[in-house]
Amino acid sequence: MMFAMFLLFFKHGKADKKYLVMFLFFRTNILRFLSTKSKKQEKTDDKWTADRKKVWWKAKKNLSSTFLISESQNLRISESQNLRISKSQNLGRTESQNLRILEVQNLRISESQNLGRSESQNLRTLENLRISESQNLRISESQNLRISESQNLRISESQNLRISESQNLRISESQNLRISESQNLRISESQNLRISESQNLRISESQNLRISESQNLRISESQSLRISESQNLRISESQNLRISESKNLRIYESKNLRI
Structure with missing residues (x-):
């Protein structure tokens, strides 16, 4: 319409x-x-966008609240399940198997359930593992010390009964205390067991050799004296008998001859 009026305005080259x-x-x-139509459209668009934003914010709040609730529930469920599994399964198993099972189960549970778990809780689990390892080391050390003390007491008692009480008490108390206190403090725990076993064997062998030599000398002297005495008695008795018999025979023969 505007284009037609524009053409009519310049009809025949004359302006009307x-x-x-x-x-x-x-x-x-x-x-x-x-312009009015565009303004009305903008108003409707603004209302639509505002309504959509409200709906979107509500949905986002609902999603965030449900996500937080699901995270807290998953944490509680995982902790309760881990406690039940660890209590039920870790009764009759060794430490090595328990560590492997805990690692495998923790990896599976962390992949499936522990998506919202923080790093602080993982650090606590690692600290608990380290604490359990340190406690197990302390328990094993205390048990090994008790076992070694009981075995050493039994061995020392059996050997001390054979040897005199005065020498054994002085040697065992002085040497064992000095060797155990000085060497165990300087050497590590793994080397202490080997060194203590090897040294105890060497010390016991050297002491036993010395004690056996001294006892053998005493026994040999006492036995030689007894043997010499018994042999002398036998020899003297046999010789006396022979001498007496020979003398009697000679005397008897001389008397017969005289008669």
């Missing part, structure tokens, strides 16, 4: 005022109509 007024009137009305 009537068509110019009509052209301007329609132009302004059309522009006003278009």
Whole structure:
């Protein structure tokens, strides 16, 4: 319509005022109509976007609250399940198997359930593992010390009964205390067991050799004395008998001859 009026305005190359007024009137009305329509559309768009934003924020809040609730529930469920599994399974198993089972189960549970678990809780589990290892080491050390003390007491008692009480007490108390206190403090725990076993064997062998030599000398002297005495008695008795018999025979023969 505007294009047709524009053409009529320049009809035959002459400007007509009537068509110019009509052209301007329609132009302004059309522009006003278009501007009002665009404003109404913007208002409707704003309302729609605002409503959508409200719905989106509500949905986001609901999702965040449900996500937080699910995280807390998953943490509680995982902790309760881990406690039940560890209590039920770790009764009759050794330490090595328990560590392997705990590692495998913790990896599976952490992959499936522990998506929202923080690093602080993982650090606590690692610290608990380290504490359990240190406690197990302390328990094993105390048990090994008790076992070694009981065995050493039994061995020392059996050997001390054979040897004199005075020498054994002095040697065992002085040497064992000095060797155990000085060497065990300087050497590590793993080497202490080997060194203590080897040294105890060497010390016991050297002491036993010395004690056996001294006892053998005493026994040999006492036995030689007894043997010499018994042999002398036997020899003297046999010789006396022979001498007496020979003398009697000679005397008897001489008497017979005289008669």
